[in-house]
Amino acid sequence: MDRVRVVHTPLEIYSQLAHERSAGRTVGLVPTMGALHAGHLSLVKQAKKDCELAVATIFVNPTQFGPNEDFSKYPRTLERDLEQLDNAGCDYVFVPSSEQIYAPGHSTFIEPPSVASRWEGEIRPGHFRGVATVVLKLFMMVPAQVAFFGRKDYQQVAVIRAMVEDLNLPIRIEVCDTIRESDGLAMSSRNRYLSSTERARALGLWRALQGAQELVQQGERDVGKIELAMQQVLLAAPVDSIDYARVVDAQTMEPLQQIEEVAVAIIAARFGSTRLIDNLTLYRP
Amino acid sequence: MDRVRVVHTPLEIYSQLAHERSAGRTVGLVPTMGALHAGHLSLVKQAKKDCELAVATIFVNPTQFGPNEDFSKYPRTLERDLEQLDNAGCDYVFVPSSEQIYAPGHSTFIEPPSVASRWEGEIRPGHFRGVATVVLKLFMMVPAQVAFFGRKDYQQVAVIRAMVEDLNLPIRIEVCDTIRESDGLAMSSRNRYLSSTERARALGLWRALQGAQELVQQGERDVGKIELAMQQVLLAAPVDSIDYARVVDAQTMEPLQQIEEVAVAIIAARFGSTRLIDNLTLYRP
Numbered sequence: 337m338d339r340v341r342v343v344h345t346p347l348e349i350y351s352q353l354a355h356e357r358s359a360g361r362t363v364g365l366v367p368t369m370g371a372l373h374a375g376h377l378s379l380v381k382q383a384k385k386d387c388e389l390a391v392a393t394i395f396v397n398p399t400q401f402g403p404n405e406d407f408s409k410y411p412r413t414l415e416r417d418l419e420q421l422d423n424a425g426c427d428y429v430f431v432p433s434s435e436q437i438y439a440p441g442h443s444t445f446i447e448p449p450s451v452a453s454r455w456e457g458e459i460r461p462g463h464f465r466g467v468a469t470v471v472l473k474l475f476m477m478v479p480a481q482v483a484f485f486g487r488k489d490y491q492q493v494a495v496i497r498a499m500v501e502d503l504n505l506p507i508r509i510e511v512c513d514t515i516r517e518s519d520g521l522a523m524s525s526r527n528r529y530l531s532s533t534e535r536a537r538a539l540g541l542w543r544a545l546q547g548a549q550e551l552v553q554q555g556e557r558d559v560g561k562i563e564l565a566m567q568q569v570l571l572a573a574p575v576d577s578i579d580y581a582r583v584v585d586a587q588t589m590e591p592l593q594q595i596e597e598v599a600v601a602i603i604a605a606r607f608g609s610t611r612l613i614d615n616l617t618l619y620r621p
Numbered sequence: 622m623d624r625v626r627v628v629h630t631p632l633e634i635y636s637q638l639a640h641e642r643s644a645g646r647t648v649g650l651v652p653t654m655g656a657l658h659a660g661h662l663s664l665v666k667q668a669k670k671d672c673e674l675a676v677a678t679i680f681v682n683p684t685q686f687g688p689n690e691d692f693s694k695y696p697r698t699l700e701r702d703l704e705q706l707d708n709a710g711c712d713y714v715f716v717p718s719s720e721q722i723y724a725p726g727h728s729t730f731i732e733p734p735s736v737a738s739r740w741e742g743e744i745r746p747g748h749f750r751g752v753a754t755v756v757l758k759l760f761m762m763v764p765a766q767v768a769f770f771g772r773k774d775y776q777q778v779a780v781i782r783a784m785v786e787d788l789n790l791p792i793r794i795e796v797c798d799t800i801r802e803s804d805g806l807a808m809s810s811r812n813r814y815l816s817s818t819e820r821a822r823a824l825g826l827w828r829a830l831q832g833a834q835e836l837v838q839q840g841e842r843d844v845g846k847i848e849l850a851m852q853q854v855l856l857a858a859p860v861d862s863i864d865y866a867r868v869v870d871a872q873t874m875e876p877l878q879q880i881e882e883v884a885v886a887i888i889a890a891r892f893g894s895t896r897l898i899d900n901l902t903l904y905r906p
Contacts, residue, residue, distance in 0.1 A: 346789060358643075443735040444753070444787035450728040468729070469788075476789040502729035503754075504631060504761040 340422040342429050346437075346477045349430045353391065353479050362387040365480035365507075367471060370394040371411035371525035372420050375515040379484040380424040382512050391478055392421050393430040395437060399445075400466030411525055430478060437473065445469045449498035451589050455602060456491050456613070459579050464495050471496055475507050483507055488514040488522050490600060490615040494589055514614075516542070522614045534607040540573025541603055544581060545616035548601040552618045557595045559583045562618075570605055579604035579611070586617060595620060625707040627714050631722075631762045634715040638676065638764050647672040650765035650792075652756060655679040656696040656810035657705050660800040664769040665709040667797050676763050677706050678715040680722060684730075685751030696810055715763060722758065730754045734783035736874050740887060741776050741898070744864050749780050756781055760792050768792055773799040773807050775885060775900040779874055799899075801827070807899045819892040825858025826888055829866060830901035833886040837903045842880045844868045847903075855890055864889035864896070871902060880905060 343349045353363055364383030368376050376392075383390035394417055401407035414431070421429050445465055448457070452464035475483065485493050497509050515523045520542035521535075530538055544566040551562050566581040581603045585592055592599055595618060602615045628634045638648055649668030653661050661677075668675035679702055686692035699716070706714050730750050733742070737749035760768065770778050782794050800808045805827035806820075815823055829851040836847050851866040869876055871883045880903060887900045 350789075350791065439786070441735075441783075442787045444784045445732040447730040447732045447750075450726075465732075473789050476791055479791070498726075499729045501724070502727050504635075504758050506635065506761055506764070 340418065340426045340429050342418060342431060344431055344433070344436075346432060349391075349428065350477050350479065352428065353389075356389055357479055361389055362482075363389045363391060363478070363480040364510075365474070365478050365483040366390065366392045366426075367474050367483065367485075368392055368394055368417075369396045369410065369525065370417050371413050371528075372417045373515075373523040373525060373527075375486050375488060375523040377420060377424045378515050379486060379512050380421060380426050382510065383482070383484050384425045386510065387480075387482055389427045390425065391428040391430065391480060392426050393432075393474055393478065395430075395432055395434075395470070395474075397437070397466055397470040398434060399438070399469060400463050402460055402462060405460070406526075406529075411528060430474075437470065446472055446499065446503075448495050449502055451491070451494045451498050454589060455580055455582075455584075456604070459604065464492070467492055468495060468499050472499065472503070472505065475505055480507060482510055484510045484512055486514060487511050488524065488614065490602060491589060494587075520546070522612075524612060526610055526612060529610040530607060534610060537573045537575065538607050538610075538612055540570050540575055541605060541612060541614040543573070544569035544603060545601050545614060548583065549616055549618055552595060552599075553621050555621065557620070559592045559594060559599075562595075562601070566601065566603065570603070575605040575607060577606045579606070581605070583618065625703065625711045625714050627703065627716060629716055629718070629721075631717060634676075634713065635762050635764065637713065638674075641674055642764055646674055647767075648674045648676060648763070648765040650759070650763050650768040651675065651677045651711075652759050652768065652770075653677055653679055653702075654681045654695065654810065655702045656698050656813075657702045658800075658808040658810060658812075660771050660773060660808040662705060662709045663800050664771060664797050665706060665711050667795065668767070668769050669710045671795065672765075672767055674712045675710065676713040676715065676765060677711050678717075678759055678763065680715075680717055680755065680759075682722070682751055682755040683719060684723070684754060685748050687745055687747060690745070691811075691814075696813060715759075722755065731757055731784060731788075733780050734787055736776070736779045736783050739874060740865055740867075740869075741889070744889065749777070752777055753780060753784050757784065757788070757790065760790055765792060767795055769795045769797055771799060772796050773809065773899065775887060776874060779872075805831070807897075809897060811895055811897060814895040815892060819895060822858045822860065823892050823895075823897055825855050825860055826890060826897060826899040828858070829854035829888060830886050830899060833868065834901055834903055837880060837884075838906050840906065842905070844877045844879060844884075847880075847886070851886065851888065855888070860890040860892060862891045864891070866890070868903065 364387030366379045446468035448464040448468040586600045604613045649672030651664045731753035733749040733753040889898045
């Protein structure tokens with residue numbers, strides 16, 4: 337590694353980037369929890385395309401995990417992450433410790449916007465509060481003009497967009513397409529939890545989303561029918577459980593009866609002990 | 622008025638100030654709700670002393686008022702405010718409308734730090750949530766290096782300081798001394814609500830604080846005794862009711878038994894329908 341600069345403290349990353357900004361350079365930020373895959377790297381590449389400097393952050397944020405979630409077993413692969421970032425042309429990577437992000441006595445949080453209330457927000461109470469808080473903090477520590485997020489976390493992107501607008505955060509949000517394995521499974525750091533049979537069953541997510549898209553292409557506008565078809569595909573995979581498999585408004589993420597213009601199909605389901613999410617935007621023909 | 626520039630939209634103030642910052646100028650921010658008095662103007666003068674440019678904001682923030690509070694009758698004296706800011710050497714004043722600060726659908730708020738939970742936070746539920754949210758928004762819209770607040774709102778300052786630290790906001794908070802009338806009453810936009818007899822009675826706040834200070838100077842360290850003495854002075858004023866009259870830790874604002882190093886006496890009391898607050902830092906001799 338001869339290129340990417342690894343920075344560990346908020347003070348150092350802020351002063352480095354403030355210096356770069358005052359020299360007129362544009363900065364693109366890619367916040368990650370590490371365990372990087374081709375999806376993350378596509379964000380870094382997009383940042384390099386749009387901005388002069390790409391800055392990645394690696395921080396497994398404890399406040400966005402529930403007490404029974406996978407915080408402690410979340411994959412940590414720092415050496416490999418740094419290599420991949422270096423190869424992708426990343427300029428800086430900020431790797432803070434938990435204590436540097438949440439000092440003793442930390443007690444200010446972001447109460448996330450209303451788009452956080454359903455789906456992931458309902459099933460993972462406190463998740464978006466933790467996400468919004470750490471993302472705002474990272475935006476303050478890393479003074480970038482643009483931040484890049486993957487569409488795979490559709491609701492997360494909606495939450496961050498609304499937060500940026502509501503709180504007047506001086507940053508632009510760019511959303512990049514989901515990167516998929518050759519068979520269609522969305523890239524996720526959690527895919528490595530899957531056994532080989534679970535991995536095969538997990539393809540049900542993509543099949544269900546594609547089925548929804550085909551129905552819409554054929555003229556189906558009844559959301560109830562599309563949701564039923566998605567459930568049938570998932571149960572045939574088989575999934576071990578479905579948290580939700582819905583077609584919702586692409587902006588507000590509120591439930592729909594009929595597809596008017598653009599909607600999004602969202603799924604969260606479990607394979608063994610692994611919970612995966614995916615989504616697909618549905619356009620009327 | 623030939624000097625102060627009045628700006629009405631977030632976009633305009635941000636781009637003006639971003640331009641000033643990129644030209645290397647330092648910016649000091651003084652957030653106000655208007656109805657300006659000598660206390661506010663002392664903040665503007667301090668901003669001009671410490672920074673090249675002073676920016677005041679005037680916005681009566683609806684989200685920090687409770688349903689039975691004085692939002693609608695809060696004094697609005699824009700013409701006079703602008704004159705006073707001009708005379709004080711203020712460079713920009715940002716006067717947004719309510720719709721520009723809270724667009725339809727706005728739903729992201731700041732969950733304030735733990736120092737917000739007692740005293741004003743308990744008596745005015747949601748007050749500091751509204752304060753923290755609008756202050757963070759103003760910090761984002763007005764890219765200043767320093768923001769100036771008056772010590773009269775002691776707990777507000779503690780909340781804002783903790784928020785800035787917890788959320789890594791790239792701004793420094795400067796606290797300026799309370800400005801008092803010649804007889805000791807702390808300047809407040811709400812003093813104009815007082816009838817002349819209430820005005821005379823309101824001096825009980827300052828007398829109670831001074832009494833607390835004298836006791837500490839005389840070596841009293843028992844907080845219970847000091848609080849009792851403050852209550853007696855207030856009841857003699859007479860106040861119409863006491864929300865609190867306490868001696869608390871100067872950092873955490875938690876209740877104290879004994880004064881160790883530095884403490885702060887805080888009072889909130891009512892005179893007729895007018896609620897006033899004041900405080901005094903107590904140093905051991």
